[in-house]
Amino acid sequence: MPSPHSAPPDTPTTRRGRRKEARPGELLAAALDLFVEKGFAATRVDEVAAHAGVSKGTLFLYFPSKEELFKAVVRENISGRFAEWDVELEGFTGTSSELLRYCFQTWWERVGATKASGLAKLMLSEANNFPELAHFYRQEVVEPGHDLVRRILQRGMDRGEFRTVDLEHAVYLVLAPLMFLMLAQPTMGLCIPCPERFDPDQYIQLQADNVLQGLLVRAT
Amino acid sequence: MPSPHSAPPDTPTTRRGRRKEARPGELLAAALDLFVEKGFAATRVDEVAAHAGVSKGTLFLYFPSKEELFKAVVRENISGRFAEWDVELEGFTGTSSELLRYCFQTWWERVGATKASGLAKLMLSEANNFPELAHFYRQEVVEPGHDLVRRILQRGMDRGEFRTVDLEHAVYLVLAPLMFLMLAQPTMGLCIPCPERFDPDQYIQLQADNVLQGLLVRAT
Amino acid sequence: MPSPHSAPPDTPTTRRGRRKEARPGELLAAALDLFVEKGFAATRVDEVAAHAGVSKGTLFLYFPSKEELFKAVVRENISGRFAEWDVELEGFTGTSSELLRYCFQTWWERVGATKASGLAKLMLSEANNFPELAHFYRQEVVEPGHDLVRRILQRGMDRGEFRTVDLEHAVYLVLAPLMFLMLAQPTMGLCIPCPERFDPDQYIQLQADNVLQGLLVRAT
Amino acid sequence: MPSPHSAPPDTPTTRRGRRKEARPGELLAAALDLFVEKGFAATRVDEVAAHAGVSKGTLFLYFPSKEELFKAVVRENISGRFAEWDVELEGFTGTSSELLRYCFQTWWERVGATKASGLAKLMLSEANNFPELAHFYRQEVVEPGHDLVRRILQRGMDRGEFRTVDLEHAVYLVLAPLMFLMLAQPTMGLCIPCPERFDPDQYIQLQADNVLQGLLVRAT
DNA sequence: CATGAATGAGTCTTCATTCAT
DNA sequence: AATGAATGAAGACTCATTCAT
Structure with a gap:
C-alpha cells in the first residue's frame, strides 16, 4: 500500500x-x-x-x-441495517426500560425521520399491485422488525422488569406508534391535521412513556 | 313506490x-x-x-x-357519522375509563372492521395525487376524529380520572393504535406477518388496557 | 323477420x-x-x-x-381445412393410386401455391425462438398432415394396391417433395436456381409418378 | 510452436x-x-x-x-467441397444405381449430419433479409449441387440404366428428400413429429430405394 | 340515455453499436 | 489492439377516454 x-x-x-x-x-x-x-x-x-x-x-x-x-x-436503506441493530441490542447493558426508550429514540433518528420512512408508506400503497415486492418487504423488513421488538420485550420479561404479556399482540404496543408516525409524516396532514403544533420528539417521548407505564412491573 | x-x-x-x-x-x-x-x-x-x-x-x-x-x-362514503357519536359521547354517564374502552370497542365494530377502513388506506395512498381530496378528507374526517378523542381525554382530565397530559400529542395515544389496525388489516401481512395468530379483539383490548394504564391517575 | x-x-x-x-x-x-x-x-x-x-x-x-x-x-389458413380434407378422403371411391395423385394435385392448388405455404417456411425459421408457436403448429398442422398421409398409404396397403412399407418413414416419401416445394417457392432461388425453367405442375406430376412407381405392387 | x-x-x-x-x-x-x-x-x-x-x-x-x-x-464455412466430390464422381466405376445410393449415404455422413445442415436452414430463414448472401449461396452451393446431381442422372441415362427423364425436374427427386432431412433435423419436431421413432439412416435407405424404383429401367 | 368499438399516448425492457481509456 | 461502460432507438402491450350510432 x-x-x-x-x-x-x-x-x-x-x-x-x-x-x-x-x-x-x-x-x-x-x-x-x-x-x-x-x-x-x-x-x-x-x-x-x-x-x-x-x-x-x-x-x-x-x-x-x-x-x-x-x-x-x-436493502440499502432498511434491511441492511438490522445486523448492526441486532449487535447493539445484544450488547446493551442497561435496564430494559432504558433499552426500549433508546429504541424509540434511535429508530426515530435513524429511520423515522429519514426518507426511508417513505418506503413504508409506499409499500402499504403498492402491496396489492406488486405481490412479489410485498413478499420481499415482509421478509426483509417486517419480520426482522417484529423479531427485534419481540426480543426486547422478552428481555424485559426474562429480567422481571416487564409484566408478562402476550408477545403476539404486545409487539404492536411498540410498533403501532412507530408505524403511525412513519405514515403520518409524509401524508399531507392526513393523519396529523396541525403539523405545526406537532413535535415528533415529544410524540416519541410520550408514546414511550405510555408503553412503559403499561409494561413495567409496578413497584407497589 | x-x-x-x-x-x-x-x-x-x-x-x-x-x-x-x-x-x-x-x-x-x-x-x-x-x-x-x-x-x-x-x-x-x-x-x-x-x-x-x-x-x-x-x-x-x-x-x-x-x-x-x-x-x-x-364523498359518498365518508361523511358525518360523527354527529351521532357526538351525541353518544355527550350522553355517556359512566367513568371516562369506561368511555374510552367503549370507544375502542365501538370504533372497531362500526369503522375498523368495515369497508371504511379500506377507504382510509386508499386516502393515505392517493393523498399525494389528489391534494384536493386530501384536504376534503382532512376536514371531514380527520379533524372531527381528533376532536372527538380530544374531548374524551379532556373529560377524563376534568373529572380527575386521567393524569394531566399534553392533549396535542396525547390524542395519538388513542389514534395511533386504531389507525395501525385499520391499515394493517387489508395489507397482505405487511404490518402483521402472522395474521393467523392475530386477533383484532384481543389487540383492541390490549391497546385500551395499555393506554389506560398510562392515563389513569394512580390510586396510591 | x-x-x-x-x-x-x-x-x-x-x-x-x-x-x-x-x-x-x-x-x-x-x-x-x-x-x-x-x-x-x-x-x-x-x-x-x-x-x-x-x-x-x-x-x-x-x-x-x-x-x-x-x-x-x-387456423384460418391451414388447420381449419383438415376437416374438409378428411371428408374428401373418406368419401373417395377411386383407386389409392388415383387418390394419391389427387392429393398431390389438390394440395398444390389449395395450399402449396397460396400464401399459406409461406407459413411453413416461417415456422421453420422461427421455431427456435417461439417454442410455444412451434408446439401449436406441430399439433395443429404437422400431426394432422402426417395422419392424413398415413391414412392414404394405409388405405393403399389395406386394398392390396401398395407394397407393405414402414409407415413411419414412408410418409416422408410423400411429405418431403411437398415440403420442399413449399419451402423452395418463396426463397429467392435458394432451392431452385433457375425458376424460369421450373414448372411446379410438372414437378408435382413427376414426384407423384415417382412415389407411385415405388409404392405400387408390381403387376408382374 | x-x-x-x-x-x-x-x-x-x-x-x-x-x-x-x-x-x-x-x-x-x-x-x-x-x-x-x-x-x-x-x-x-x-x-x-x-x-x-x-x-x-x-x-x-x-x-x-x-x-x-x-x-x-x-463465406468461411460453405465452400468447395464440391471439387473433391467431382473427383469421386468422375472416378466412380460401379453402376449408376450404386453411385446414387453412395451419394445419398455419403451426403448424409458428410453434410446432412453435420453443422453444415444448420447453415442451410439459416440461409433459408435469412435469405429475404440478406439478398446478397442469398445470391452468394446460390452460386457457391446451390448450383454446384444441382450440377452434381444432374451429372449423376445423366450418367445413368447415358449408360442405359435410368429411364429418360426431364433433368430439370428430376434433380429434385434426389434433392427434395435430402433437403427435407437437412431442414427437418434441427427443427423441434416441426417436420418429424415423433423423432424417437425416426431413423435417419432408414429414411435415407427408403428414399434411395424409392428414387431408384422410379428411375431404373424396368427389366421386363 | 346508452352503447361498445376505436383510439394512441405511455411504459418497461432489449441489444447492436460506439468510444474514452 | 482491446476493453466494457454507456447509449438510445425500437417494440409489445394497456387502458382511460371519445364518439358515431
Whole structure:
C-alpha cells in the first residue's frame, strides 16, 4: 500500500472507473427520492436514470428490472441495517426500560425521520399491485422488525422488569406508534391535521412513556 | 313506490327513470368495492362498469373521469357519522375509563372492521395525487376524529380520572393504535406477518388496557 | 323477420356494425401477408393494424397477443381445412393410386401455391425462438398432415394396391417433395436456381409418378 | 510452436501476434455454433464474443456489424467441397444405381449430419433479409449441387440404366428428400413429429430405394 | 340515455453499436 | 489492439377516454 502522501490508492485515476463505481449508488439515491415522492408504479425508470445523470439503458446495466431496483433501495436503506441493530441490542447493558426508550429514540433518528420512512408508506400503497415486492418487504423488513421488538420485550420479561404479556399482540404496543408516525409524516396532514403544533420528539417521548407505564412491573 | 292506481308499475318511463337515478349509486357502490379491494390505479373502469351492470361509456356519462369517480366515492362514503357519536359521547354517564374502552370497542365494530377502513388506506395512498381530496378528507374526517378523542381525554382530565397530559400529542395515544389496525388489516401481512395468530379483539383490548394504564391517575 | 323485399336482414345497416364484423378478417389477411413476407419476429403489430386500416389498440381488441394473432392466421389458413380434407378422403371411391395423385394435385392448388405455404417456411425459421408457436403448429398442422398421409398409404396397403412399407418413414416419401416445394417457392432461388425453367405442375406430376412407381405392387 | 532457442516463448509480441491472428477464426467458430443453434436474430453478439473469449468491443474491431459477421461465417464455412466430390464422381466405376445410393449415404455422413445442415436452414430463414448472401449461396452451393446431381442422372441415362427423364425436374427427386432431412433435423419436431421413432439412416435407405424404383429401367 | 368499438399516448425492457481509456 | 461502460432507438402491450350510432 503506497504511502499516505501519494495519491489515495483506492481512488481510480480514471474518470470512467470512478464513475463506474459511483453509478449504483447514484442510481439508488435517485430511486429512493423518486419512489418516496411518487410511489413505485408512478416512478418512471427514465426519470430515475435522468436524475442519476445516466441513460435508461445504463440503469438496466446495474439493475435487471424496476422491481430489483426497488429491492436494492430497500436493502440499502432498511434491511441492511438490522445486523448492526441486532449487535447493539445484544450488547446493551442497561435496564430494559432504558433499552426500549433508546429504541424509540434511535429508530426515530435513524429511520423515522429519514426518507426511508417513505418506503413504508409506499409499500402499504403498492402491496396489492406488486405481490412479489410485498413478499420481499415482509421478509426483509417486517419480520426482522417484529423479531427485534419481540426480543426486547422478552428481555424485559426474562429480567422481571416487564409484566408478562402476550408477545403476539404486545409487539404492536411498540410498533403501532412507530408505524403511525412513519405514515403520518409524509401524508399531507392526513393523519396529523396541525403539523405545526406537532413535535415528533415529544410524540416519541410520550408514546414511550405510555408503553412503559403499561409494561413495567409496578413497584407497589 | 307508486300506488297501483297511479300508473302501471312497469311503465317504461317510470322504470327507466328510476333505474336512471339508481345508476350513479350502483356505480359508486361498485367503485367503492373495487377501489378498496384493488387500489385506485389497479381498478379498471371497465370492471367498475361491469360490476354495476352498465357499459364503460355509461360510466363516463355520470363521472367525467376516473379521478372524479374516485372523489365521488369518497364523498359518498365518508361523511358525518360523527354527529351521532357526538351525541353518544355527550350522553355517556359512566367513568371516562369506561368511555374510552367503549370507544375502542365501538370504533372497531362500526369503522375498523368495515369497508371504511379500506377507504382510509386508499386516502393515505392517493393523498399525494389528489391534494384536493386530501384536504376534503382532512376536514371531514380527520379533524372531527381528533376532536372527538380530544374531548374524551379532556373529560377524563376534568373529572380527575386521567393524569394531566399534553392533549396535542396525547390524542395519538388513542389514534395511533386504531389507525395501525385499520391499515394493517387489508395489507397482505405487511404490518402483521402472522395474521393467523392475530386477533383484532384481543389487540383492541390490549391497546385500551395499555393506554389506560398510562392515563389513569394512580390510586396510591 | 322482414320480408325478402326490404333490406337484407342480416346485413347490418350501420357502418359500424359492418366494419366490426369485417375487422377480424381484415386483420387476419393483413397479418398473413406481413408474416409471410417478413417473418413473425420482424413483423410489427403496428404494421399489421395499419395494413388493416385500424389502430394498434384495435388489433389487441380482437387478438390478445401477437402470438395469438399468428395462431389465428394458421387456423384460418391451414388447420381449419383438415376437416374438409378428411371428408374428401373418406368419401373417395377411386383407386389409392388415383387418390394419391389427387392429393398431390389438390394440395398444390389449395395450399402449396397460396400464401399459406409461406407459413411453413416461417415456422421453420422461427421455431427456435417461439417454442410455444412451434408446439401449436406441430399439433395443429404437422400431426394432422402426417395422419392424413398415413391414412392414404394405409388405405393403399389395406386394398392390396401398395407394397407393405414402414409407415413411419414412408410418409416422408410423400411429405418431403411437398415440403420442399413449399419451402423452395418463396426463397429467392435458394432451392431452385433457375425458376424460369421450373414448372411446379410438372414437378408435382413427376414426384407423384415417382412415389407411385415405388409404392405400387408390381403387376408382374 | 517456436523452438526454445529462437525467442522466449512468452514474448508478448509473439503471443499477441499469434493470438491476434487467431481472433477472427475463434470468433467465426463461435458465431457458427451460435447462429446454427439459435438463429441469427436470437444470437447476441455478447455471447459470440464471450464464446470466443474476447470482449464485445473486440468483435466489432474485426467485423463492422452483426450482419457482416454472419456473412463472414457463411463465406468461411460453405465452400468447395464440391471439387473433391467431382473427383469421386468422375472416378466412380460401379453402376449408376450404386453411385446414387453412395451419394445419398455419403451426403448424409458428410453434410446432412453435420453443422453444415444448420447453415442451410439459416440461409433459408435469412435469405429475404440478406439478398446478397442469398445470391452468394446460390452460386457457391446451390448450383454446384444441382450440377452434381444432374451429372449423376445423366450418367445413368447415358449408360442405359435410368429411364429418360426431364433433368430439370428430376434433380429434385434426389434433392427434395435430402433437403427435407437437412431442414427437418434441427427443427423441434416441426417436420418429424415423433423423432424417437425416426431413423435417419432408414429414411435415407427408403428414399434411395424409392428414387431408384422410379428411375431404373424396368427389366421386363 | 346508452352503447361498445376505436383510439394512441405511455411504459418497461432489449441489444447492436460506439468510444474514452 | 482491446476493453466494457454507456447509449438510445425500437417494440409489445394497456387502458382511460371519445364518439358515431
